[in-house]
Amino acid sequence: MYQLRKKISLNYWHYFLWVVAEVFFMALFYTLIEHFVLKSNRDVYELIKISMRNTALTIFLPYSVMWLYFSYRDNKQKLDNLESSNIIPELNKNMIPFYDEKNEMRFSVKYQDLLYLEASDNYVCIYYLKKEKLSKYMLRNTLKNLEEKLKAAEIIRCHRSYMVNFDKVKILRRGKDGLMLELDHPDAPDLPVSKTHVSKIMDTFSRYSSL
Secondary structure (H helix, E strand, C coil): HHHHHHHHCHHHHHHHHHHHHHHHHHHHHHHHHHHHHCCCCHHHHHHHHHHHHHHHHHHHHHHHHHHHHHHHHHHHHHHHHHHHHHCCCCCCCCCCEHHHHHHCCEEEHHHHHHHEEEEEEEEEEEEEEEEEEEEEEEEEEHHHHHHHHHHHHHHHEEEEEEEHHHHHHHEEEEEEEEEEEEEEECCCCCEEHHHHHHHHHHHHHHHHHCC
């Protein structure tokens, strides 16, 4: 019944009426069987009243338990899907949540204030702007775990130790040490681009340049 309700979008009132109707028709069936087949001497009204009571007691309890179980299962599935999701949904460039290694949300920052991420042993340093000043938050996690979660937000890997908010890249230049990213804040360091990430960075830069 619960699964049927999901498929045809019954509301709770309709669901209740459905169950009552089912009890009534089942009780009516049992009454007819007892009256015409088993030749009971009891009054039909009394028979249907007893049948409805017994049928209700028989049906309501398992239906209630089933409803609670399936409802719990569906809600738990939704929660698990939310917690285990590897990608942040399509963002409106608003708030970026950051989760630790236990998948618990520890920090959130406005997209436009996020500059870059830096790996630091078992932690990730999140560099962001707080009242126009460069600030840092330490999160126990790895860049590898965060990379998949943040790729929909254009927070991309440029080096084994860095991820960058590409909206904050002001200049892309090639120096003697390779490709470097200059951010649009005077206190932010230039970020290196490793050879394995050059192609991705250039593709992203080309896409931003065409906007």
